[in-house]
Amino acid sequence: MSYVAILLLRLLVLLLAAGCGGGGGGEAGGPNTQSLSLSTGDVKQIATSNSQASVILETPGGEEYLHIVYTTTTQSGAHPFTLSSSAPSMVKRVPLVAVERERGYAEARLQFDHFLRGEERRMIEEGLLPSGAGIGRLFTLFKVQPGEQETFFILDPRTRVFRQRTATARTIRPHSVLFLDDAVILTPTLEGQIEQMVEDFETIIHPRSEQLFGEESDVNNDGRITILVTSLLNGTGVAGFFLPSDLFLRDTDNPFSNEQEILYVALPSSSLPLGLIEATMAHEFQHLINFQQKVLRRIDQGLPNPPSEDLWLNEALSHLAEDLTGFSEDGDDLVNIVEDYLEQVEFFSLADNDAFGGSDTLQRRGAGYLFLRYLFEQAGGATYSSTDPAGITDRGGITFLRQLESSSHIGIDNIRTALRTVTNPFQQASDPFQQAFAHWAVALFMDGTRLNTDPRFHFQAPEFDQITGQRRGIDLRGTREGRSGLVTLRGPHLQFFNSHREAVQSTGVAYILFQASPQGEDTTTITLRGNAESRLQLTVVRTE
Template identity: 25%
Template sequence: MTNRSGRRTLGASATALLALGLATSETGLATGGDDRSTAPAPVQAGWRPGEAVPIAVHEGVASFAAPNDGGSHELLVVVSSLSREAGPFPVRLSARAVDRATPPERAEASPGRTPTLAPFRPGSEPPRPSAAPEPHRDFHIMVREGDVAGASNYQDVRGTLRAVGERVQVYVAEEDVALVDAATLADAVETFDARVRPVAARTIGLADDADGDGRFTVLFSSWLTRLGGGRHAVDGYVRVTDFDPAYTPPFGDRCDMMHLSTALRAGPQLRTVMAHEYTHAVVFTRKSLHRPAGAGVEEEGWLDEALAHLCEDLHGFTRSNLDYRVSAFLSRPERYRLLVEDYYAADLFRSHGNRGSTYLFLRWCADRYGPDLLTTLVDSDLRGAANLEAATGRRFEDLFREWAFGLYARPDAGPSAAYAGFRGDAADSPWTPAGPRPSRSAVDGEPDVWEAAGTSPHYAVIDCGEAKAVEIRVEGPDAAKLQVTAAILPRTARLALSARAYTAANGELFLRASARERGGSAVRLLALAWEPLTPPADVNRSPLRPGRLDGDGLVAAFGAAAVPADGSLDSLPIRLEGQAHPGPIVLKLLALDADGRPVTAWTTLGDDADLSPSIARRPEDKPSRVRR
């Protein structure tokens, strides 16, 4: 997170460039592959199974008729809002049987150009520190909500020097010295000197030495556990005004530094937070301070956070700063905006799903354009979508369409962060991303109706039944700037999940679940996962925790390791560990079909009707220059 005493907020990321993977549907697979139906594959009227078809939209309306020929196929329709406004926008999708398909009116393709990517060129190593750090130092933290320009909203904090490394010095707030143990201090020094700074030096560059002392400063303070008058808790942040000499205390401390919470302890989470926050420092100084006077730019919040999370991937410490954010977005993708210029001003300070969206999008872009994309974005004098378009040579709209479709159905890709639940690495991450959750409907059934946030995708899967062809009509306000992509899906396993929760006499919460296969293909069960539909603000210290049942425990609960074709399984009572009440909780049943492709079934326990995100900016909000 980036703290900006007048600017905005930001975050950090881990190693390999993961390929985005196979996708799942609410009751089955949504990826290409062999069609096991007896009917011939429908190749007619401009449609080919598995092929993404970009559909033209006119004044908020899109209409097309896709072939089915009675083949019981499913139709995937990805409906996105590309509006830069927050929304929400009401959208409606209806499906009816018709006698024949027609060639779709395709959205106009835009020409691309060769990407403009600049390889990283390391700078010279700054001089080593020549003097010992001061034993005490004064800092300032904005602890009260209100105007960032109001000095009364800031708290003076006296820092006591507790550890020193080659390129880092660690202070602890005077009143908190007993809260940060020796192991945590040592880990912070070793992580910065041996891991975070060297990786940054050879990939994206170093942050400016704002105070000229040759060392980066870390301040631990318990104020981070109770910011905003006690309403917010964060693990860390960078206040970019600290780096800008134009700002004087309390609005900026003229020091290259990050703030960390005293709740952190030695281990992977501390290391990941430090990597994330240092990335914010690098991005700000390279884009804003390494320019002629008046030419610097400050990166938009969504891209700043995405860069920081992506750099977490370069380190690979842990996914605990990211897994719950990815999972929140995938559980309700239409709720979360991708392009958010300022998270504070948009009142999205603790809306985790937005950050999950930005990471998955930039991860997809980096996988396609290579590691030079990060360097190019950091060093560019552009910001936001314009920055990405200049680097890739593609319009944002085209990148968004390909990403949104590929996130659900990519037969040529392997498992990714969006499908981490299928990789068997749950020990590192209790949250279980299992692909984006779609709505499901049938031909001539009730229309699919939802509210879309700006720059968000919605996934609709339509069971075509025995219809010869299916006509789809999508309607929304013109201001939503709808984008529609459709694809005929193969006939494959279709897994459905239903469940009910109840409280036992001892107060513990239990679950009974039923799994049913409706596609004529057996599936092998992998896991049953549950989590809060909306993760709590302070995820790592909340009593509400995600849970997962797999292996022998899953077999014991359902009495079998597989759901037979057109069969069903009912579970014994399952204790929902980490949940204090019956909802809203999202449940995911993960399985593999006969070809080893992921299949996910979803359901929700509890009422989530009042969970619309805060996606509109409040008039009284002002930007905050904090990066988280």
């Protein structure tokens, strides 16, 4: 996104905001006014009516207040609003500068993931899934022995065409079997990396994923996941993937099924380091488990119309899997997509299209990961053994994740239902999703500061994983290694206002800072006006 495009978008937003008539759709006579007396670090959710609210702030000596405007409406598109003040802000608005970084690998994977999940939904919606699948064992594959060859159909990410490749079974473990593409020329270094990959999947990724998300399917009754390492993926920007069509019999409607659980994996290389591939394996394994828990299990039970998880939530779960299995720091672009979201937060949505019309974006994935990480922690999280790779004890967070995986609900309804089912601070709210979203929006700003110690407004401090040697968790004002070097997070992008016109996206949030003059009025009135159908909400935080 170029800087010129950003400016044009800003102009469009201003026109939309002006067109809303200063809050068209609100009650006649304007919003009710509420007086606030806040100390530094205090947080106050403001009651809005038809997307309108007015607050009187104490401003005798240069006080600073953050206004968090958000909406949890699922009505797509931008939701314009005006936030005005009775006195000028000392800090002028800082324009948003477009952040342009090289995210070549991530973009390639993004597009291919979008294609795969679309094919998954198509299979379900068009009724292409046979009955009797999942743990019901559709068929039995011969027991593989080391050195045996098998021919596989492999989807080429570049052309989206299946190609036949012969591969040889090399390593057979209790929960996995390694097949290596016969076209691969092994070196001692490459062989060692591939063996390490299989070892880490067998002893860390597989057992941790099962504990966190649930069991995978076993359609061929061999008790193993096939790890197919192929050079066909190298040079495509895709480090690995999973295909749900492999979990059904090969027939005229499904001619390229390999009839087994497979993770297709690229060769480790300078552009696809081992850590990145292992993070991708954790990511894709969650997709496989999710398909079993959401779809195959219900087909096996004879239930019609199995649900297909919303794309944003399915991908958020997979990015969380990279983190919770202990492979996010050396591997994927997790910290980079978090940075991209926070630096342009007002343009992006948690569960809907962004301001530019994009759906499955890196920024939305950053938001999804942060939201699920926050909810996992608020539900109690989990504790990890320092010596046993599979030793994870549920403190409530795993129960929350398993509820998401196994529920017949999808998307926001899935989140809302899980929050009502599992013990957490938002369980008793009339709308747990809206209440959790409101607190999460505060936590995005508050995390890493000393303004407020309420755990609902913070992420837990990252933990060092004694098994993988990487950190789990996120510090939104910390520094960690990203794919292109060290990344320092600084919280969400803040805007500064006086009669500020802006917009938020569906399930989106904006942060607007007001600083009073040291010699100003004793009080300042801040007024929010928006369209009633936008269901805008306002939270005020005193920051100084």
